[in-house]
Amino acid sequence: MAPNVSSSRTQLSYPLYAADFDPLNPDFLLVGGGGGSSSTGVPNKISLIDTSQRNELKEVIDIELASNEDSVTSLAIADSSAASLTAFAGINSSVADQNAGRNEHLRSFRIGLPARKRRADGSTVVGDGEKPLAPAQDSQPLGRTALFRSATTTKNDTYQRVLRFSPPQKTGQPRLAAIASGLAPNNEVIVFRPNPKPAPDDEVSRIELGSREAGDVDLTMEDGEKGGYLLAYCTDDEVFLQQLPPSSKPDVPTSLFRASEISRSLPPSQRPKFRALRFLTPRHLLLLRNRPSRTGADLLVLRISQDCSQARISLRKQLNKSIKAAVGLDVCGLTESEQGEKQFAIGVAGQSGEDSSIEVLALDCSPEAGLGFFRSYAFFKAVHNGPLTRLVFSSFIGPTLPVTKSVGPQSLRLASVGVDKCVVVHYLPLRPFSATSAKTPRYVLIPPGRSEAVQTSFSVFFALVVVGLVAFLMQAFCEIRGVVPPILGAPGWLSPRMRELVARPYIFADRISSAASDVPIAAHSATEKLKTSADEMTSTLSSALSSATDSLKNLVEENSNLETPKAIIVREQPMGEISTEILQSDAELLKQETLKKWEQLSEAQKKGWKRRLIDAGHWAEHQGENVLKGILFSELAGAVGNMVGGG
Incomplete structure (x- = not known):
């Protein structure tokens, strides 16, 4: 409530x-x-x-x-x-x-x-001694x-x-009345002038519906200089409008709106049904519709065209989920501002299980912006024990303007009756609202506010602020308890004594510090080991290279110390490798391929052999060419070519 x-x-x-x-x-x-x-x-x-x-x-x-x-x-x-x-x-x-x-x-x-x-202003003076x-x-x-x-x-x-x-x-101004029949062989809607004893001359319009029944009817005054009235009525699946000119025959009713063809093709139990309607303005019609199988109800606003020939849905509202089927509707237009702004109070009665409940909504209207959005005001549960049969608003005239201090709080009354023999009246407080002067307000149920989209955005923003605040407090608490590192510095917000009692150092800090101090030591040890291994590898490679480059020189020195020096042959193998060989006799030498001594090689050949010997590690430039003199050089498969024999 x-x-x-x-x-x-x-x-x-x-x-x-x-x-x-x-x-x-x-x-x-x-x-x-x-x-x-x-x-x-x-x-x-x-x-x-x-x-x-x-x-x-x-x-x-x-x-x-x-x-x-x-x-x-x-x-x-x-x-x-x-x-x-x-x-x-x-x-x-x-x-x-x-x-x-x-x-x-x-x-x-x-x-x-x-x-x-x-x-x-029509309000009652309490305590002045009423007559019997x-x-x-x-x-x-x-x-x-x-x-x-x-x-x-x-x-x-x-x-x-x-x-x-x-x-x-105003008092004494004539009104029109409309009645609709039910359970008749041929149902009718009749508009008449409500004289105490209506005669045939008082009839304004008669509409025959056949076997269909009018679920509800409503009348309003037409806009414009011509005047006249508008009659609206609804059957289960169609809404009609009839224009009632002041001095001519009424027009034929026009079908304004009907259920979709998909709905009409379904069995009656699976179709939505129109239950009630009310004019908001001469061009806006509020329609109450029940969904099939008692699954809820909706409010629709139909926007009527200027020629009153058709209407379309301009606004839709799903009623409270507790309402399984709607049974009544009423609307009260509250006071209007000088600019034509106005708010409508809307009451919907519905069955919620075995009980009947009432939902109250507000809808703003202005000449510039048109209709606003439905806004829920209150939901009254279990107002009646059993079916609610009638729901009605009182009219609201409002105090005389300008408003003085003697004007008390204003309210709108909403009455309901039911088969439980109970009469219930709700007193809905109204609020003065004015964008210009506090002395000339109009009265509303809910102060006009932002659109639903803006309200939703504000709600989301507020939720994000709450989540952020909770996250901030959780971070501060965890810092004080030493669970997370002190990003906010929350322990410093406490007094020294409180900090000793509550705050704790970050529980992972020692481990991280220890781990951090171990990293340089381990890195230094690994570096030293890597350096030692590299030095050893370099020494080994140097030794190997040195032994490789000295092998041909040593071979020459050893051969020269022999009583009978042998022939030294240097060959290039198929995979680019260099081999050395000492022949034991000249006969063996004659069997070999064409050989040339170093002195017999051309400069190009010497240059090529120097590069091969250096690459293979058998010779270095600092050893000089004297080491190579007397050595026979051979190339397989004519790799070198143009080689000649020599003794």
Whole structure:
């Protein structure tokens, strides 16, 4: 429940099916119902409830109707004054009258009101000594008639399921009324002027629906200089609009909106159904739709074209998930600013399991921005134990401007009745709102604010701020407890004594310091080992290279010390390697390939052999060419070529 929303409840002696507030005085609520013509002993009644005290609802007038007639099925107040009000009701005649082909279903009553002092703005002055409450004999029936054609035939199940008046204007200004039949052989919607005893001349429009029924109807005044009225009604799957000019014949109703072809191709139990409708403006129609199989309900706003030929959905709202099926709808337009800005209070009644609940929403409208977004105001759970039959707002006129200090808090009343015989009134507090002057405010349920997208962005931003704050506090706590390194320096935020008691050093710091100190030592040891290995490898390579480069010189020296020197032959192997060989005899020498002494080689050949000997490690330039003199050089497969023999 929304804050500061108070409610009052009272239980009557009969089940209730209809209710309406006095359009000029929200202190009075008229309710009706009964047990019908059955022999249960439950009476048929109309009661006037005083709602001026928030902590108590008082039944001030109790009108008992004929027990052999039907109960009150629909009820609305047509006109009101300080002394009395005029009400119309839907009440079927007795069974005997219906069998005779006479069912005077439309009744009118004049009901006297308790005398009490009122302020200029219509509010009640409490504690000034009210006169005694009006007795029931001050109320009297005014007329009864039959407007439905099926009501003048032999008995059938026709009844007046809907009764709706155009919005109240000033006192004495005429209004139009519309009624719709139910369970008739041929259902109808009829618009008429609500004279106390309607005659055929008072009929404005008659629409035949055949076997279809109008679930709800509504009337509003047309914009523009021509004036006139607009009538809207809905069946299970279609919405119609009829223009009612002031001085000419009504136009044929136009189909404004219908369920999609996919829905129409489904079985009736799987189709969504239109339940109720209300005009927001002459070009915006609010539609209540139930989803199939009691899976929820939606509000749709239909934007009507300028020529009133079609409409499209401009706004959509899914109702509270607790509502399985919607059963009632009402709208109240709150006060309007000088710029034409206005807020609508929307009440939806729905069944939530075995109980009935109410959801209240707000919708802003301005000439420049058009309609805003639906905003949920309150959700009232289990208002009635069983089906809720009628939901109605009081009208709100507002205090006289400019507002003075003597003007108290303002509220809007929302009444509901049900078969549990209970009347419940919620008092919704209104807030003054003005963008220009505090003395000329308009009143709203919820102050106009940002769009839903902006609100969502703000909510996300706020959530991120909360998450960031929690993360900051967790980091600070973990630093103080020594779990993580001190990035924020949180231990330093504490006093020395508190730090000794709470704060701890970072528990991994010693290990990291130890590990960090071991790294240079290990690296130094590894470097020394690598250096030693490199030195050893270098020494080995140097030794090998030295021994390789000295091998040919040593071979020459050893050969020269022999009594009979041998021939030394240097050959290049197929893989580019160099081999040395000492021949033991000349005969063996004659068998070899063409050989040349070093002295016999050309400069190009000497240069080539020097490069090969150096690459193979058999000779170095510092040894000089004398080492090579007398040595025979040979190349296989003519690799060197142009070699000649020598002795």
